[in-house]
Amino acid sequence: MASVLLGLTGVVILMLCAFALPSINSGPHHIPVGATGPKAATQALKEKLQGAEWDVTVYHDTAALTSAVKERQVVGGLALGADGIDIYTATAGAPIATNALTALGNAAAAQHQMSATVHDLVPYPEDDPRGAGFATAGLPLIFSGIFPAVILTRLFPGRAGMRTRVAGVTLFSLLAGAAVTETLQYGTGSLAGDYWLTALGLSLGMAALSMTFMGLEALMGFTGLGAGAAVMLLLGNPLSGLSTGPYWLPSGWSTLGQLLPPGASGSLLRANAFFDGADATGPALILAAWVALGLGLLLVADRRNRSARPGSAAAQPHIEAFPTSA
Known part of the structure; x- marks a missing residue:
């Protein structure tokens, strides 16, 4: 009886660890994102973000960036302009990463006193917008x-x-x-x-x-x-x-x-x-x-x-x- 109870307790602990540990340690981990815009601005953004949280790829124009998002090469990207920042996302591909990228773009726009516009290229269907x-x-x-x-x-x-x-x-x-x-x-x-x-x-x-x-x-x-x-x-x-x-x-x-x-x-x-x-x-x-x-x-x-x-x-x-x- 004791061995059975200990075994069941071990299973409960294993279940707790399996479900809890990934959630506790969750967060952005090498999220692939794109950037386009003036060379100096995109290079500065890449140097700032490149690390354990983001992997930044620079694209030569907005069309290449949006194509990369739709083909799942990146989860989204930022198009840096003189008057504002366009944030391109694909919510259906990585919803929480998309939220993090949107927050990042909004913060960058606010820092430079610009406007930020979000373009969700691949959203969830209208009947189930949260997936x-x-x-x-x-x-x-x-x-x-x-x-x-x-x-x-x-x-x-x-x-x-x-x-x-x-x-x-x-x-x-x-x-x-x-x-x-x-x-x-x-x-x-x-x-x-x-x-x-x-x-x-x-x-x-x-x-x-x-x-x-x-x-x-x-x-x-x-x-x-x-x-x-x-x-x-x-x-x-x-x-x-x-x-x-x-x-x-x-x-x-x-x-x-x-x-x-x-x-x-x-x-x-x-x-x-x-x-x-x-x-x-x-x-x-x-x-x-x-x-x-x-x-x-x-x-x-x-x-x-x-x-x-x-x-x-x-x-x-x-x-x-x-x-x-x-």
């Missing part, structure tokens, strides 16, 4: 990976059911991805962009989670599935950056979060739903790698089970042959 629906997609995405893995493993166990489980997860991911996208895009108005591209991206994220969970269960039983679910819930969800964007988390935490399926799924969803697929290749490849990992674990478990069967060659006892006399 609340998008930000809450993390946990449903994780559970949509856990449930089919558990149910299909129970219904179609063993080597005989492996192909059925893989086919079931694939079909479920496609159907669920389409349904969730339809709900968020047409029901709550939280998403924009091409419906089918967004749905396929969500389906890939669900498949990445489900395949991984099934592979872990096949290799290590429900202990493996439970461990995988704990990692995704305790690390993947709070580090996904769905509500803040990845640049508001500490660098190491942010990198880890984007390598896990919830973070990669969120980045792919953001790219497809708001940026016409810009910068979607990276997260898509990460999710594809998780799908491949899950399939690989299933194959390893299948080969291990085949070699352990009583009738298999590997399981047969070795009998030494004695020479026969002539």
Whole structure:
């Protein structure tokens, strides 16, 4: 009893740390922003901001800056002029970083007694201007990976059911991805962009989670599935950056979060739903790698089970042959 209670206490502490530490240490961490304007002004701005909080890239004109924002090369930028500062943002890409950049531009304009004008190039949809629906997609995405893995493993166990489980997860991911996208895009108005591209991206994220969970269960039983679910819930969800964007988390935490399926799924969803697929290749490849990992674990478990069967060659006892006399 004591060991069980201590174990449960440890899980509670782990959950607290997983959710609290990234929030406590959150803030601007190497946020990529752009600047354009007179050379002396942009160089002075770059020297002032360059450091642990901001990474400044200078563009030769406003068109290049706005193109970089729309292509997700930077989260926003400042166009410095003689009469004022134009602040270009993409709220749907990194909402909190956008707020920080806007505050920075307003402060710079006030310091030089100029006006500041904000241009939100990629806002959230009008029906959900704060991105609340998008930000809450993390946990449903994780559970949509856990449930089919558990149910299909129970219904179609063993080597005989492996192909059925893989086919079931694939079909479920496609159907669920389409349904969730339809709900968020047409029901709550939280998403924009091409419906089918967004749905396929969500389906890939669900498949990445489900395949991984099934592979872990096949290799290590429900202990493996439970461990995988704990990692995704305790690390993947709070580090996904769905509500803040990845640049508001500490660098190491942010990198880890984007390598896990919830973070990669969120980045792919953001790219497809708001940026016409810009910068979607990276997260898509990460999710594809998780799908491949899950399939690989299933194959390893299948080969291990085949070699352990009583009738298999590997399981047969070795009998030494004695020479026969002539």
